Amino acid sequence: MIAEESTAWPMVTGPAENGGLNFSYKWNMGWMHDFLDYMKLDPYFRKGNHNKMTFAMSYNSSERYILVLSHDEVVHLKCSMLNKMPGLEDEKFKNLMVGYAFMLGHQGKKLLFMGQDFGQSREWSEERELDWYLLEDPRHKHLQDFVKALLHLYKKNPCMYENDHDWGGFEWINANDADRSIFSFVRKSKDGKNNLLFVCNFTPVAREDYRVGVPKASTYKLVLNSDDAAFGGSGEKRPASIKAEHSECDGREYSIAYPLPGYGVAVFSYK
Incomplete structure (x- = not known):
């Protein structure tokens, strides 16, 4: 109902x-x-x-x-x-x-x-x-x-979808990147073994030097890329996975670098 x-x-x-x-x-x-x-x-x-x-x-x-x-x-x-x-x-x-x-x-x-x-x-x-x-x-x-x-x-x-109504299932990485109009956040599973990192760019400005903080030292697998040719994007080749570096960003100890296209969406899975 x-x-x-x-x-x-x-x-x-x-x-x-x-x-x-x-x-x-x-x-x-x-x-x-x-x-x-x-x-x-x-x-x-x-x-x-x-x-x-x-x-x-x-x-x-x-x-x-x-x-x-x-x-x-x-x-x-x-x-x-x-x-x-x-x-x-x-x-x-x-x-x-x-x-x-x-x-x-x-x-x-x-x-x-x-x-x-x-x-x-x-x-x-x-x-x-x-x-x-x-x-x-x-x-x-x-x-x-x-x-x-x-x-x-x-x-x-x-x-x-399993934890949609409390902070146990969601975490902002950077909710305050207003100047670049970029939002980054994590959807977290209950068992902590299957999580997704979202990065969304709401301007046409490409951020070739983009870096985003990540929750932990892990390997981040690119599972969705809006710049893929299948979605009308440039089809530019991108790494299938990125290992987190010990480099502070967004108040996090670890981060990954990813060239973010204009209006780009990147979703990464990690464990």
């Missing part, structure tokens, strides 16, 4: 015997509005709105949330997800890719309305089918393939 509820009424998903409403999940409308406000911005102005992407984690444990991008957001002149994005056409697709990666990595269950996975151009209407012909355009197919890869990553790795 899911509550489509947008107020601050407490304990919507709390047990009835403790005064809660006993819903299974609650839509996180606050996250949705903050996320969309941020994503609509020209990348130049995102650094001044960095907190919109981090704020939801400050109250994430108060309910069992679902992160929603529903039909309500792609009707009534609000534009499709693709056309909410800033920039020229190619940039819109890259913005969506990094946005969806951040969404899938963030704590909370997920809801993405149909058609937004492949970049539906027109607003949704109950009077017609989705514009499936768009998949003949490689950009739409690449976006769909990227979302598919994210979903496979989600399904394959329990750290993405």
Whole structure:
């Protein structure tokens, strides 16, 4: 039982015997509005709105949330997800890719309305089918393939869903890199043996000298790279795994270096 509820009424998903409403999940409308406000911005102005992407984690444990991008957001002149994005056409697709990666990595269950996975151009209407012909355009197919890869990553790795509602399953590496509009965080498994490190760059500026702090001295295997040719990227060859160096970064004793492309997403697994 899911509550489509947008107020601050407490304990919507709390047990009835403790005064809660006993819903299974609650839509996180606050996250949705903050996320969309941020994503609509020209990348130049995102650094001044960095907190919109981090704020939801400050109250994430108060309910069992679902992160929603529903039909309500792609009707009534609000534009499709693709056309909410800033920039020229190619940039819109890259913005969506990094946005969806951040969404899938963030704590909370997920809801993405149909058609937004492949970049539906027109607003949704109950009077017609989705514009499936768009998949003949490689950009739409690449976006769909990227979302598919994210979903496979989600399904394959329990750290993405088994501990969604407290800090035991999530840790910021750097939540404050506003000047570069880069977010880095870890999704942690309950047994600590299967974890994922996410790095998301929300500007078109490539960071060839990028370095990110890591939780421990380990080998970090690249499991998702948005710059892969399969997703319309450059296809530049990148190391399949990177061994952490004893070099302080982000307040961590160990770190890895990784050339981060503009609008780049890199996901690493480690044990």
